[in-house]
Every structure is written in structure tokens, then in C-alpha cells.
Amino acid sequence: MVTVKISKIQALMLGISSVTVTGHLFYIPVIIYYAGRDSWISLLLATIPAILIGFTISFLAQRFKGQTLVEYSQLILGKWAGKLLAIIFLGYFFHEITLDIRGFGEFYTSAITPQTPILIYMTAIFIMAVYAVRSGLEVLARTNQAFLLFLIPIGVLASILTQKDKDYKNFLPVMNNGWDSILLGTLSITAVYCSIFVLSMILSDVSSAKHLKKYTVMAMVIQTAMFIGPVTGVIAVFGEERAVGMYFPTFQLLRDIEIGTLERLDVIGVLLWSLGSFAKVSLLLYALAVGVAQLFKIDDYTIFVLPIAALIVIVSFLNSEDFIGIYRFERDIYPYYSTLVGLVLPLILLIVSLFRKNISPIKGEHH
Amino acid sequence: MFKKNRKLTKQAPVKQEAATEKLAYDLQTNTDEIQEQFGKKSDLAIRFFEEMKMAVVYIESLVDNETIQTHVIEELNNQKAKLGATPLKEISLSVKKVIQIETSQQLKEQLLQGYTVILKDGERIAIAAETSGGDKRPVSESTNESVVRGPRDAFNESLMTNIGLIRKRIHTEKLKIYKCKIGTLSKTAVAILYIEGAAKDENFQEVKSRIEKIEIDGILESLYVEEMIEDPNGYTPFPTIFNSERPDRITAGLLEGRIAILVDGTPAALLVPATIGLFLTSNEDYYQRYDFGSFMKMLRAFAYLLSFVLPGFYVSILTYHQEMIPTPLLIALTGQREGVPYGVAVEIVLMELTFEILREASLRLPKTIGAAVSIVGGLVLGQAAVEAGLVGQATVIVVSFTAICAFTTPSYNLAIAARILRFAVIFLCAILGIFGLFFCLIVLFTHLNKLRSFGSPFLSPFVPYHKKSWMDFFFRHPWWSMETRPNEIAGSNQRRMPEESNNPHMRRRK
Numbered sequence: 001m002v003t004v005k006i007s008k009i010q011a012l013m014l015g016i017s018s019v020t021v022t023g024h025l026f027y028i029p030v031i032i033y034y035a036g037r038d039s040w041i042s043l044l045l046a047t048i049p050a051i052l053i054g055f056t057i058s059f060l061a062q063r064f065k066g067q068t069l070v071e072y073s074q075l076i077l078g079k080w081a082g083k084l085l086a087i088i089f090l091g092y093f094f095h096e097i098t099l100d101i102r103g104f105g106e107f108y109t110s111a112i113t114p115q116t117p118i119l120i121y122m123t124a125i126f127i128m129a130v131y132a133v134r135s136g137l138e139v140l141a142r143t144n145q146a147f148l149l150f151l152i153p154i155g156v157l158a159s160i161l162t163q164k165d166k167d168y169k170n171f172l173p174v175m176n177n178g179w180d181s182i183l184l185g186t187l188s189i190t191a192v193y194c195s196i197f198v199l200s201m202i203l204s205d206v207s208s209a210k211h212l213k214k215y216t217v218m219a220m221v222i223q224t225a226m227f228i229g230p231v232t233g234v235i236a237v238f239g240e241e242r243a244v245g246m247y248f249p250t251f252q253l254l255r256d257i258e259i260g261t262l263e264r265l266d267v268i269g270v271l272l273w274s275l276g277s278f279a280k281v282s283l284l285l286y287a288l289a290v291g292v293a294q295l296f297k298i299d300d301y302t303i304f305v306l307p308i309a310a311l312i313v314i315v316s317f318l319n320s321e322d323f324i325g326i327y328r329f330e331r332d333i334y335p336y337y338s339t340l341v342g343l344v345l346p347l348i349l350l351i352v353s354l355f356r357k358n359i360s361p362i363k364g365e366h367h
Numbered sequence: 368m369f370k371k372n373r374k375l376t377k378q379a380p381v382k383q384e385a386a387t388e389k390l391a392y393d394l395q396t397n398t399d400e401i402q403e404q405f406g407k408k409s410d411l412a413i414r415f416f417e418e419m420k421m422a423v424v425y426i427e428s429l430v431d432n433e434t435i436q437t438h439v440i441e442e443l444n445n446q447k448a449k450l451g452a453t454p455l456k457e458i459s460l461s462v463k464k465v466i467q468i469e470t471s472q473q474l475k476e477q478l479l480q481g482y483t484v485i486l487k488d489g490e491r492i493a494i495a496a497e498t499s500g501g502d503k504r505p506v507s508e509s510t511n512e513s514v515v516r517g518p519r520d521a522f523n524e525s526l527m528t529n530i531g532l533i534r535k536r537i538h539t540e541k542l543k544i545y546k547c548k549i550g551t552l553s554k555t556a557v558a559i560l561y562i563e564g565a566a567k568d569e570n571f572q573e574v575k576s577r578i579e580k581i582e583i584d585g586i587l588e589s590l591y592v593e594e595m596i597e598d599p600n601g602y603t604p605f606p607t608i609f610n611s612e613r614p615d616r617i618t619a620g621l622l623e624g625r626i627a628i629l630v631d632g633t634p635a636a637l638l639v640p641a642t643i644g645l646f647l648t649s650n651e652d653y654y655q656r657y658d659f660g661s662f663m664k665m666l667r668a669f670a671y672l673l674s675f676v677l678p679g680f681y682v683s684i685l686t687y688h689q690e691m692i693p694t695p696l697l698i699a700l701t702g703q704r705e706g707v708p709y710g711v712a713v714e715i716v717l718m719e720l721t722f723e724i725l726r727e728a729s730l731r732l733p734k735t736i737g738a739a740v741s742i743v744g745g746l747v748l749g750q751a752a753v754e755a756g757l758v759g760q761a762t763v764i765v766v767s768f769t770a771i772c773a774f775t776t777p778s779y780n781l782a783i784a785a786r787i788l789r790f791a792v793i794f795l796c797a798i799l800g801i802f803g804l805f806f807c808l809i810v811l812f813t814h815l816n817k818l819r820s821f822g823s824p825f826l827s828p829f830v831p832y833h834k835k836s837w838m839d840f841f842f843r844h845p846w847w848s849m850e851t852r853p854n855e856i857a858g859s860n861q862r863r864m865p866e867e868s869n870n871p872h873m874r875r876r877k
Contacts (some may be wrong), residue, residue, distance in 0.1 A: 017620075113799075120798075131810060145832070270802055
């Protein structure tokens with residue numbers, strides 16, 4: 001088989017578009033719930049864990065060149081403990097997609113076409129994702145690369161066009177709720193960033209791992225910068241009290257855009273989140289399929305793509321009965337759970353790998 | 368199904384039977400055998416020269432009568448006296464080419480290429496003189512790809528003329544031509560052209576091996592070759608091999624490092640590897656000023672996108688997202704559609720189908736009646752449909768504008784893809800609203816990313832991103848700045864202009 005290689009920038013672009021776009025849609029309410037009008041301070045503080053995440057991913061990828069998370073966790077912790085950890089990570093990715101597509105479907109059925117069954121949207125997004133994933137990582141990376149270049153200007157434009165409604169007095173008084181709420185806000189933002197850990201499944205296919213740390217940390221900083229617009233925008237326009245009660249505040253923001261006689265530009269929102277969800281779902285699906293294939297030592301990952309996709313749709317319904325349940329989960333449990341799996345466990349992996357200097361390859365592995 | 372076919376072509380060709388059967392000594396035996404094989408009452412002509420014990424054999428429909436009369440028969444008659452004793456090999460004839468034949472298989476092949484074969488009693492060889500002729504269309508102006516400024520000539524059906532048209536544009540021995548014959552029955556001549564150094568050698572080897580693997584009885588058009596040598600991309604409505612009937616277009620491709628495939632009997636020449644930029648480019652972009660050329664290029668790309676999405680966009684906006692339309696316009700639109708019984712999607716599909724039928728009708732009809740069809744279709748049918756309340760006026764506007772957008776696509780087979788996929792877009796937009804449109808675009812874009820043409824990604828230089836090749840993608844930079852060939856295609860010699868130049872006119876690029 002032809003070895004597929006993607007560039008560093010393509011890989012990081014996949015990470016950026018998958019985290020930012022779904023983050024903007026679903027997690028902004030959680031951040032605002034915790035940090036309120038001080039969200040921007042939380043966001044600034046979150047740069048530190050963001051850099052830590054970026055560093056962890058790139059450090060592990062550079063130390064174990066050409067190996068994915070599933071492979072090197074077995075190298076570091078031994079066969080069985082490593083496999084267990086790999087299963088935990090894959091489970092995390094799996095759960096992540098079920099949340100995302102549920103949120104995606106709920107977004108459409110509650111905000112745009114209330115009468116269409118949610119299953120239609122889930123199926124649609126999986127048709128796109130399965131097709132892309134089966135076409136290979138190279139196609140996935142290239143598709144996303146072009147989309148992201150298209151998304152960023154639209155995002156910036158949207159933020160400029162909402163300027164007229166913004167009232168920055170809404171940010172006052174600063175730090176009225178004390179440090180606790182700010183730190184909780186930081187934790188919830190960190191939790192969103194943690195899902196970028198999925199990159200450790202694809203960084204093994206990067207053509208050159210030179211300066212990977214620098215690039216990854218840069219990507220994390222860019223990502224933080226991309227959160228500034230929506231987080232501050234929502235509070236500046238709606239104020240803290242109204243913003244907390246909304247499920248899709250950023251979408252509401254876009255709806256208020258007016259350009260001359262053109263108004264209600266829902267289409268922009270649909271475009272942004274279709275592309276973003278496509279990027280995230282297909283990236284995670286790819287990581288899952290490859291991870292499962294590597295766990296069972298099967299060469300061709302494509303056979304897993306469709307069954308996993310079907311399973312994800314089913315589980316996404318089991319997650320919760322309605323969107324309120326999902327939102328509560330994201331608010332109460334997700335910040336701790338995601339940070340634990342996406343940041344603490346990888347850090348442990350990194351520290352253990354530092355102490356075990358002479359790591360021997362597993363028998364039967366050829367690299 | 369497609370995969371199976373591809374595998375079949377890989378098998379070794381079946382050996383020709385009796386390929387080594389030699390000619391007989393006896394003249395009568397040889398001529399009888401030929402006569403028997405071609406049939407007694409065919410266009411085969413045999414003329415005996417009793418005194419010299421010689422025979423001249425040719426196929427009447429393939430030869431140039433005048434050449435045979437003046438250069439073969441007359442010359443043989445003039446040399447009557449000494450010919451009886453001279454061996455065949457030493458006979459000199461004033462024709463372009465004379466070859467020696469040893470087997471009866473060879474003899475048949477040469478006869479079928481329009482050669483005149485001369486046989487002599489008592490010799491086991493024959494000689495064949497090149498006398499091929501027959502009628503061919505003169506080189507005329509291109510009717511399908513017309514330009515305001517630029518060369519007018521177009522390929523015709525003769526391979527040699529076509530190669531000549533290219534040779535006359537590139538006077539270098541580096542223009543390599545590789546000729547072969549495909550088709551077990553048709554024996555169609557196919558030529559592969561490339562410029563050594565400019566084109567990648569592995570590309571040429573790939574083209575050659577794919578062409579030589581073709582097994583089919585006959586090739587009548589270059590599309591036969593095109594479909595058989597395409598990359599195994601799975602199903603795709605998009606063309607991954609470019610075709611044109613303009614020699615300047617093909618020559619420009621050769622200079623970029625692409626490889627041309629010319630097939631005898633058709634004016635459509637192929638160009639590989641083909642990327643999307645090639646299909647959206649008209650050669651006039653290079654013959655007009657660069658600012659205008661760039662504008663046209665971008666306009667055309669935009670129009671191509673519109674020809675895809677416009678009907679679908681209209682359907683989704685009017686069915687699901689009315690709030691996006693400014694209120695006065697919305698009132699006007701719904702007012703027009705008041706009497707229309709169907710949904711917007713049905714209306715659009717109805718009109719699109721009508722348009723496709725009209726278009727096909729005007730294409731098949733003789734040119735003089737074609738104009739009548741467009742009048743009936745465009746004016747009478749469109750006007751009447753609106754007045755009868757079958758469709759709204761806006762629908763007619765959208766459908767006709769889409770059609771006009773589609774006409775701007777310079778490549779006919781790229782436009783075909785949009786024509787087919789437009790219906791899928793309309794269908795999905797009718798079901799899913801604007802998300803259906805984005806769904807289509809995402810799947811389509813992923814699909815285009817998957818496509819490859821002889822190893823080159825179809826969407827390059829867009830993705831994968833090659834900065835230098837962007838000079839000739841959405842924009843057409845001035846000629847003095849386009850120093851390199853597109854790097855995803857070209858071979859070792861990447862530069863079109865020397866690196867250092869003392870020429871003051873060239874220096875302004877620095």
C-alpha cells in the first residue's frame with residue numbers, strides 16, 4: 001500500500017477546525033455559565049493549559065516517530081496496561097463524536113428545521129464523514145485545509161458585522177464573582193481543547209516531525225485567538241444574564257447580522273457548522289477506525305468505518321433523552337472528565353515515558 | 368464491473384496466427400491467396416504485367432490514384448525492357464517510401480495502410496510503395512472552441528496532419544513522438560507526444576504502458592482511449608483527461624510538461640495529466656491582456672460554481688429559508704407563484720428537464736432547423752409556461768441564468784458533470800434545505816480531492832497548495848512573470864525562462 005503522508009500544517013489545521021467550530025457552537029454556553037462576564041479572563045488563562053496540551057501531543061509524537069497513540073501507549077506501559085489505556089482513549093473519542101453529532105443534529109432540529117427528524121441530519125453527516133474517511137487521511141486533510149481557509153474569513157467577517165450590536169460595558173464589573181468562577185471557566189475551556197488530543201492518532205503520518213512542538217503550540221495559540229470573538233461577542237451583545245440561558249448563543253449572534261436589506265443570515269451559521277462538524281466527525285471517526293484496527297492488528301481500517309459510524313448514531317441517542325440532558329452533562333461532568341482523559345492521562349504517559357529510558361518495541365512489531 | 372475490465376486489459380495480447388508464413392515463389396499462388404482473403408468482388412485491384420511476370424496489388428479505396436498511375440504503373444512500364452532481369456529489391460520508384468515484405472501477414476497489413484504491393488514471379492519477397500491517399504478534410508477553423516484573437520486552425524481527422532500542426536509550432540527535436548497501433552481490427556494509429564525534459568519521464572512511461580494494455584477491436588474516437596486509460600478513481604462524473612481540437616491548446620499543454628495523445632480519425636486530442644485549472648481555462652486567456660485574462664478566469668470559475676448550485680440554492684431558499692429574502696422581494700416572488708400548483712422543487716426540475724430536452728433537440732437537428740427549435744423553446748414555451756401558470760417567472764429566470772452560466776465553461780465534458788449533478792443538488796436541497804446544498808458541496812469537494820489524473824491530484828494547485836502554480840490558476844499573471852512550469856506536472860526542466868537575464872525588458876520582473 002502507498003504510505004500516506006500529510007504535512008504538519010495540514011494535520012494541525014484538522015485539529016484547529018475540529019475543536020474550534022464545534023466548540024463555538026456547543027461549549028460557549030458552558031463557559032459563560034461558569035465564568036460569566038469574566039469569560040475573557042478565563043480564556044486568557046486557558047492559554048497555559050492549551051500550550052501544555054500542544055506540548056504533550058507533539059512531544060509524544062516526536063518521541064515515538066511514526067507511531068500512533070495506540071501503538072506507543074503499549075510501548076510505554078507494556079502490552080496489557082497500554083491496551084487498556086488505548087481503549088480508554090478510544091472510548092473518549094467515541095463518546096466525543098456521539099456528543100458532537102447529537103449536538104449537531106439538535107442544532108438543526110431546534111434552530112432551523114424543527115419538523116425534520118434528527119436522524120436525517122445524523123445520517124447525512126455520517127455519509128459525508130464515512131466517504132471522506134474511507135478515501136484516506138490525505139483526502140481528509142486536503143479537504144479540511146481548503147475548508148478552513150474558507151471558514152476563517154467568514155468567521156472574522158461575522159465578528160465584524162456583529163460589531164454594531166456590541167456593548168462592551170457588559171463586561172463590567174470585572175471579576176465580580178471572584179477567582180473561583182474564572183478558574184472553573186478556564187477548566188471548561190481546557191476541556192474543549194482536550195479533544196485535540198485526537199491528533200496523536202494522525203501525527204504519526206506527518207511527513208516531517210521537525211519543529212513539531214513549535215507548530216503545535218502555535219496552533220493552540222491560534223485556536224485560543226479564534227475563541228476570543230465568539231466568547232466576548234456573545235456577552236457584549238446579549239449581556240451575561242441573557243447569554244447564560246441560550247443553547248446556541250453564537251448562532252443567535254449570526255442571526256442578528258444585517259447587511260443592508262439582507263438579514264437573518266442563518267445560512268452563514270449553517271455553513272460554518274456543517275463544515276466544522278464534518279471536520280471534527282471525520283477526524284474522530286478516522287482516529288477511531290485506525291485505533292481499533294491497530295488494537296486488533298488489522299491492516300485495513302476501512303472495514304471498521306461504517307460499523308463504528310452506525311454504532312455512534314445509536315449511542316448518541318442513548319446519551320440523553322433531550323438536549324438539556326446533554327447540556328447538563330457538558331456543564332457538570334465534561335470539564336472534569338475531558339480534562340482527565342485528554343490532558344492528565346497523556347501527561348502521565350509522557351512522564352512515564354521519560355522515566356523508562358530504554359523502551360523495547362513489542363514483539364512482532366516492525367517499524 | 369469497471370475493475371474487472373481494467374484487470375482484463377492487463378493480460379498479454381493474443382499472438383497473431385500465421386504471422387510468419389512466408390510468401391510463395393509462384394506469382395499466381397500469391398495473388399490467388401490475396402484475392403481469396405479479400406474476396407473476389409471487393410475493392411482490391413490486381414494488375415498483371417505479363418511480359419515482366421509482375422503484379423501490382425492495391426486497395427482502390429485507400430490509395431491515391433494519381434500516385435499509382437504516374438509513379439508506379441507508368442514507371443514500371445517505362446522500364447519494361449530491363450525489368451524482367453532486375454530483382455525486385457533493385458527497382459527504383461519515385462514514391463515517398465518503399466519497404467520490403469516477406470510474409471503474407473505483412474503484405475496484408477501494408478495493403479490495408481494504403482500501400483501498393485509489387486510482386487514478381489520467382490521471388491519470395493515483395494516490395495510495397497507508399498501510395499496512401501483518399502479524401503481528407505482540410506485544416507479548417509475550429510467550430511467548437513472559437514476565439515476572438517489567436518490562431519484559428521483546428522485538428523482534422525488525419526493523424527499525420529495533426530502531428531504536423533504541432534511540429535510546426537515547436538521546432539525542436541526534443542518533441543518526442545511515440546507511435547503505436549491499437550485495436551485488433553481497426554489498427555488505429557495512436558501517437559503519444561511529449562517534450563523531453565519538460566514532461567516527467569515516468570508520466571510518459573505510465574501513459575505508454577496504459578495505452579499498450581488496451582485491448583479492443585476498434586477505436587473510433589479518442590474517448591475510447593480516454594475511458595480506458597483513466598486512473599482507477601471509481602465512479603466519477605468529472606473528466607480527468609483533457610481534450611481539445613485546437614493545436615495551440617495542445618502545444619501549450621506540451622510546453623507545460625503535459626503529455627498529448629493523438630488518435631487517428633478524430634480531431635479531439637487528449638492531454639494528461641489534467642487538473643481542474645486546465646478545464647476552466649480557455650486558450651484566449653493567454654492571447655488577451657493578462658488583467659482581462661485573470662478576470663475572465665475568475666468569472667468562469669464563479670459561473671461554473673453557479674451552474675452547479677444556483678437552482679438548488681433557489682429551491683432551498685424559497686422552500687426553507689424565506690426569512691433570508693428581503694421582504695419586498697419575497698412578496699413579489701410569492702405573488703408570481705400564486706397560481707402555480709407545484710412546489711418550487713418540482714417547478715425547477717420541470718424546467719431543467721425541458722431545457723435539457725430542448726438543448727439536445729437543437730443539437731441533433733440540422734443547423735437550419737436548430738434556430739427554429741430555440742425560438743419555439745425559448746420564447747414560446749417559456750413565455751407560455753409562465754402565462755399558463757405552470758411555473759413562476761423567477762424559476763424561468765433561474766433556469767435560464769444557470770444555463771447561461773453553464774455555457775461559459777470552456778470544456779464541454781466538465782460542463783456535463785455540472786449538468787448531471789445539478790439534479791442531485793436540487794433533490795437534496797428540496798429535502799434538507801440549505802444544509803442539503805452544503806452537504807452536496809462537501810461530498811463533491813471530498814470527491815474532487817480524491818480524484819487523480821495520472822498521479823497528479825485533480826485539484827492541485829488549490830489543494831495540495833503550490834504557491835508558484837497559482838500564477839496560472841485563478842489569475843493569469845503576465846507572461847514575463849510566469850517563469851516556471853506547473854511543478855506538480857513538469858519534469859526535470861522546470862523553468863520556462865532562464866534564471867538570470869540581462870535583457871532589460873525581462874528584468875522588470877525582478
